[in-house]
Amino acid sequence: MSDLNLILIGPPGAGKGTQADRLRQNFGIPFISTGDMLRANVKQGTELGKKAKAYMDSGGLVPDDLIVAMAAQRLEQDDARDGFILDGFPRTTAQAEALDAQLRKLGRTITAALLIDVPDQEVVKRISGRRVCVANGHLYHVDFEPPKQDGICDEDGSELIQRDDDKPEVVQQRLGVYHEKTAPLIAYYDKQGLMRHIDGTGSPDRVHDHLRAAIATALREDDV
Numbered sequence: 001m002s003d004l005n006l007i008l009i010g011p012p013g014a015g016k017g018t019q020a021d022r023l024r025q026n027f028g029i030p031f032i033s034t035g036d037m038l039r040a041n042v043k044q045g046t047e048l049g050k051k052a053k054a055y056m057d058s059g060g061l062v063p064d065d066l067i068v069a070m071a072a073q074r075l076e077q078d079d080a081r082d083g084f085i086l087d088g089f090p091r092t093t094a095q096a097e098a099l100d101a102q103l104r105k106l107g108r109t110i111t112a113a114l115l116i117d118v119p120d121q122e123v124v125k126r127i128s129g130r131r132v133c134v135a136n137g138h139l140y141h142v143d144f145e146p147p148k149q150d151g152i153c154d155e156d157g158s159e160l161i162q163r164d165d166d167k168p169e170v171v172q173q174r175l176g177v178y179h180e181k182t183a184p185l186i187a188y189y190d191k192q193g194l195m196r197h198i199d200g201t202g203s204p205d206r207v208h209d210h211l212r213a214a215i216a217t218a219l220r221e222d223d224v
């Protein structure tokens with residue numbers, strides 16, 4: 001099989017991280033989340049983290065030049081040689097163009113761009129109930145995917161917390177930024193024949209099934 005290079009697109013809280021983790025387990029390729037990478041930089045107090053924090057806390061986008069350099073470095077690591085699942089990158093047309101240019105240089109192509117489509121009011125419900133494992137980022141939802149024990153991660157026993165940017169006023173800002181800056185990527189990838197629309201409103205298992213089916217179709221078309 002040739003390399004499997006997937007992009008997940010969707011509003012904040014659509015379930016990109018939830019699904020990326022499942023796809024990682026299915027296909028054995030890394031899931032690369034620019035949001036997780038930025039949060040790790042903030043936690044470690046790196047120069048990048050210091051620059052990114054104010055943008056993230058206000059629900060805005062971190063400038064393209066910082067993100068493109070960070071993502072480019074990650075994509076060149078050995079574990080991404082057979083493929084990758086990008087979650088939260090690209091998020092602007094400039095980032096998508098930079099990714100295209102990098103892949104061209106590496107002689108690689110995008111297999112599919114997968115839109116997880118969820119209406120804004122559902123996104124707000126998902127984000128307000130999200131809880132994240134403080135040690136390893138495992139994801140839960142207080143109603144839809146609750147941990148066995150309140151406030152404790154099933155996987156490693158760590159504390160579950162709410163993200164700083166999951167406050168209601170910041171979520172509204174993030175949604176606005178998504179519609180203005182990221183939604184245009186749907187047309188961008190449509191034009192290249194790469195866009196697949198996935199109904200993201202069902203259960204995580206159902207959304208996962210839709211994604212698997214869309215990836216299988218994209219791979220078949222790739223082979224023709």
Ligand code: AP5
Pocket residue numbers: 010011012013014015016017018019033034035036038055056057059060061062063067087088089090091095126127129130131139140141142144145165174200201202203204205207
């Ligand atoms: P990032 O971390 O990428 O946040 P996001 O895109 O806003 O997405 P989320 O992580 O909030 O949601 P998700 O779609 O992964 O949903 P999840 O699976 O957690 O970015 C954060 C910030 O970093 C940005 O605002 C920006 O400042 C900066 N940044 C990052 N990348 C950048 C870039 N490329 N350029 C510039 N700036 C960048 O699910 C949500 C909840 O719903 C969970 O509780 C989950 O359990 C639950 N859930 C999932 N699926 C379902 C389902 N089917 N049914 C019911 N509940 C579900």
